[in-house]
Amino acid sequence: MRPSFHPRLLNGRTGDPALYVEALHLPDAVLFDCGDLSALSPRHLLRVGILAVSHAHMDHWADFDRLLRLLIGREKRLSVVGPEGFARRLRHRLQAYTWNLADRIPAELAFEVTEVTPSALWSRTQLSLHSGFEPEALDSLPATPDGSVLSLGPLRLRAAVLDHGTPCLGFALEEEAHLNVWRTHLEARGLPTGPWLAGLKAAIMAERPDDELIPVYARASEARQASTHRLAELRDLVSVTPGQRLAYLTDFADRPANRSAAISLARDADTLFIEAPFVAEDAAIALDRQHLTTQAAGEIARAAGVRRIEPFHFSPRYPGQEERLMAEVARAAGRESLSPP
The missing domain is CATH 3.60.15.10 (Ribonuclease Z/Hydroxyacylglutathione hydrolase-like)
Structure with missing residues (x-):
């Protein structure tokens, strides 16, 4: 690390x-x-x-x-x-x-x-x-x-x-813990990169429930019309590693x-x-x-x-x-x- x-x-x-x-x-x-x-x-x-x-x-x-x-x-x-x-x-x-x-x-x-x-x-x-x-x-x-x-x-x-x-x-x-998005997983699932990933990371950090709905969009202007996925379906896109301590x-x-x-x-x-x-x-x-x-x-x-x-x-x-x-x-x-x- x-x-x-x-x-x-x-x-x-x-x-x-x-x-x-x-x-x-x-x-x-x-x-x-x-x-x-x-x-x-x-x-x-x-x-x-x-x-x-x-x-x-x-x-x-x-x-x-x-x-x-x-x-x-x-x-x-x-x-x-x-x-x-x-x-x-x-x-x-x-x-x-x-x-x-x-x-x-x-x-x-x-x-x-x-x-x-x-x-x-x-x-x-x-x-x-x-x-x-x-x-x-x-x-x-x-x-x-x-x-x-x-x-x-x-x-x-x-x-x-x-x-x-x-x-x-x-x-x-x-x-804080490090959250890293697997771009290869995104590509394999046909999901875009974009500002929605910040919401996904925040939901994982906050330990939100699996049925939490996460909007998926490539641009901020698309947020209101974005399709949603259950958090449980998206967890594998992000790896979590402990933050460092001194x-x-x-x-x-x-x-x-x-x-x-x-x-x-x-x-x-x-x-x-x-x-x-x-x-x-x-x-x-x-x-x-x-x-x-x-x-x-x-x-x-x-x-x-x-x-x-x-x-x-x-x-x-x-x-x-x-x-x-x-x-x-x-x-x-x-x-x-x-x-x-």
Whole structure:
């Protein structure tokens, strides 16, 4: 399958966490954390459509101002996802600057913040340039069983609350299923190509009943007089393959509840970015600092059945030992190495 996601771990496996994800045929990108964004050009930063921040420790949040400075003067509505209290933190960050000249800037910049928490309702807040970034309450978002938060075109962002001594979010980015029309089947049945195929795909995606009638026409102008076929008769014209999945898990203690939430979020991911700060023999240090070991990271990846593992957030206490940490993750995951299959 042609890769749909093109992720970049901006600062390698040892630098500040920041993951930039581009998706095929999608103009916007998704940014997970922003500890150091210096590797991104202004052009790439301006494409960010969702900013997903795991938590507000400095190494995950310090370089937000680089993004902010580029956005001032541009018409932009940026979706931001963070843990409980994140809208307040963002407001304080924005209020560190003086905005008395904001009325001279015609373009509106707005941040729409969703806070993912264990509660049944997730609060949403808007912070807009022209209102001096004063908070405006938006309608709350009902918590979903699978943690779905936002959509970006065909992409869906899910989140789960993990415990790092402070709430910390894990994320999964999922693509809608791929629907491909078999032209050879169309030709064999004497059916035309045309805009009717979009309706057929939509009906299949929505899992409509077999007796749903689908109009068949080659041009939009023919839609009203089009003949119809039962959906059951047309299903074989379309093949459905799963969309791709990417998970981002960082900064949480190796405890049963955290493992369960992390495994659920990363289940069957094509690529899992997972922190592995400490070697296996330093498990006591890892637990004290509420981080994972290489062994825990590998075991989580194995239990989730992920295809490719990308460990990161290696501790600076192991200079020059990246190969060792990678090897420990691979062994715990039941693999000879972490090269993609």
